[in-house]
Amino acid sequence: MTVSSVERQGLFRHRSYVLFWTARGLSAFSMQMAAVATGWLVYQKTGSAYFLGFIGLAQFVPMVLLTLPVGHIADRADRRRIVIACQLVECCTLAFLVSGIVGGWLRLLHLFAAVVVLGSAQAFERPTMTSLLPNLVPLGMLQPAIALASSANQSAYIIGPALGGLLYALDIAVPFAVAASFMLAAALLISAIAVKSATRTREPATLRSVLSGLSFIWHRPVLLGAVSLDLFAVLLGGATALMPIFARDILGTGPWGLGVLRAAPAAGALSMSFIMTRIPLRRGVGAKLFLAVTGFGMATVVFAVSRNIVLSVVALFFVGVADNVSVVIRTSLVQLATPDKVRGRVNAVHSLFIGTSNQLGEFESGITAGLMGAVPAALLGGIATVAIALLWARLFPGLRRAQTLAGPFDGNSR
Numbered sequence: 152m153t154v155s156s157v158e159r160q161g162l163f164r165h166r167s168y169v170l171f172w173t174a175r176g177l178s179a180f181s182m183q184m185a186a187v188a189t190g191w192l193v194y195q196k197t198g199s200a201y202f203l204g205f206i207g208l209a210q211f212v213p214m215v216l217l218t219l220p221v222g223h224i225a226d227r228a229d230r231r232r233i234v235i236a237c238q239l240v241e242c243c244t245l246a247f248l249v250s251g252i253v254g255g256w257l258r259l260l261h262l263f264a265a266v267v268v269l270g271s272a273q274a275f276e277r278p279t280m281t282s283l284l285p286n287l288v289p290l291g292m293l294q295p296a297i298a299l300a301s302s303a304n305q306s307a308y309i310i311g312p313a314l315g316g317l318l319y320a321l322d323i324a325v326p327f328a329v330a331a332s333f334m335l336a337a338a339l340l341i342s343a344i345a346v347k348s349a350t351r352t353r354e355p356a357t358l359r360s361v362l363s364g365l366s367f368i369w370h371r372p373v374l375l376g377a378v379s380l381d382l383f384a385v386l387l388g389g390a391t392a393l394m395p396i397f398a399r400d401i402l403g404t405g406p407w408g409l410g411v412l413r414a415a416p417a418a419g420a421l422s423m424s425f426i427m428t429r430i431p432l433r434r435g436v437g438a439k440l441f442l443a444v445t446g447f448g449m450a451t452v453v454f455a456v457s458r459n460i461v462l463s464v465v466a467l468f469f470v471g472v473a474d475n476v477s478v479v480i481r482t483s484l485v486q487l488a489t490p491d492k493v494r495g496r497v498n499a500v501h502s503l504f505i506g507t508s509n510q511l512g513e514f515e516s517g518i519t520a521g522l523m524g525a526v527p528a529a530l531l532g533g534i535a536t537v538a539i540a541l542l543w544a545r546l547f548p549g550l551r552r553a554q555t556l557a558g559p560f561d562g563n564s565r
Contacts, residue, residue, distance in 0.1 A: 167344045168287045168296060174340035175280060176303035178238060181333040182273070183311025185245060188319050188326040189266065196259055209263055210270035214503065217274040230279045231346055237276035238338035244268045245331035252324040278502040285486050286346050294483045298427035301420070301478060308417035365500050367493055374488055376547030377440065377481045380539065382504045384444045384477075387535040396525040402460045415464045419471025420478075427479055436480050437553030441544050443476035448536030455529035484553075 193206060224233065244265050251257030288296045318326040368374045398408045432439060447470055454466035482501075489497045519528035544551045 165288050167346065168284075170340045170344050171280075171283060171287055172300055172303055174337040174344075175300055176307060177333045177337040177340070178241075178276070178280075179304045179307035180311045180314075181241070181245070181330040181337070182269075183307050184315035184318065184326045184333075185269070185330040187312045187315035188323070188330075189262065191316070191319055192323060193259070193262060196262075205263070206266055209266040210273070213267055213271040214274040217271060221275050221278060224275075230283050231341060231344055233279045234276055234283065234341050235338045237272040237279070238334050238341065240272045241269055241276075242331050242334040242338065244272070245327050245334060248327045249324045249331065252327065274502075281482070281486075281502070283344075283346065287344070293486060294431045294479065295428045297482050297486070298424045298431070298475075298479050301475060301482075302424040302428070306421060309414050309421065312413065367489070367497050368485075368500055371488065372547055373437075373550045373553060374485060376543055376550035377484050378501060378504050380440070380444055380543045380547075380550075381477055381481055383539045383543075384447060384536045385474075387532050387539065393520055393525045393529055396520065397454075397463065397529075401458065401525065402463060404460055408460055411460070411464055412467060415467035416471030416474065419468035419473075420475035421471075422468075423472045423475040424479070427476070432480065432483075434554050436484075436555060437549075437551045440477060440480045441540050441551060443473045443480070444540040444543075445537050447473035447477065448533045448540065451533030451536060452530060453533075455526055455533055 189206060248257065248262070248265055251261055284296060284300065285293060315326045315330075318329055368378060394412045398404050398412055402408060402412075404411075450466045450469040450473060454463050454470065457463040457466060485497060485501050519531065522528075523531075
């Protein structure tokens, strides 16, 4: 069943949502450009692949340390102001890098310090930004709104790295300067959003309060199953870190081939996000979630065994398609099941699960590939993802049987 034209137009008639969507896209573009430029600059300075791995570690550690406190703060303070503050910190950090490059005093220590600051700000910004969305549109339009918001991120993942590389070729400082400008624009857009003032909790910052987001998910098997399914599927099945090996050693292509491979999953996800904006999920969301994760694993298997770049690109495109379906269902379930008073804490835990699966998944893939080779590692990861989907379908029958995104979320739904 397609969304009516009135409903589609209604989504775009929400001024605050349009501002949110644009700001989220600019922020994602900024970080993607900065990530590519930082990687090139670190490698240029060190010539070491290990230091490239340390970039991810420098972003991951602050996220792990800050996630639970972030959620508590997001439920006590004005979320809009938190996002603005984070984006201004990111803007200033990127401007600091521009100053260091232009002035000729930037050292490796400065670069990694900036990465830590950016990672810390992102740890605050991402879950808080996600928590803003349900307050901007009617709950009945939340799933199309999430799908469309996902398209902003996927567009950034496709275009951002290419734009960052192109600007880097012009001058090292340019991508950082453009990224800083985008981040400042995002902060200005968020400041123009009108959000209904909500009564924020004034709970003391006790351990119980800080951990309440984790407790909320733990006691709702439908949510626990959805979030943990994605965690283990991406942790085991992610092949992103292995793409340079496949591009050069297996498919026999150059940097252009790597660029195409990296863009293919994002292109698939972007295509599916637009489809799901027009044709939202109505029934059988639990079964569709498991089907999507199974498809993710099977597409990864095809990519692992492919020796043709066209087939590899097609496989990665469907990896992105399946991943986007999973993301929209999981995010919608979390948002619809979570009361506003704990939404910041729940989204912080959700953000931690996502970050863990993406970043540690790349680490796991790299270690496995070093032990047994890239093809066996990717193949094993795809098979393991399918196995996880089958196992989780038995462990969480309430999730498997869920019909709608607003289904039952009681603690006994096993």
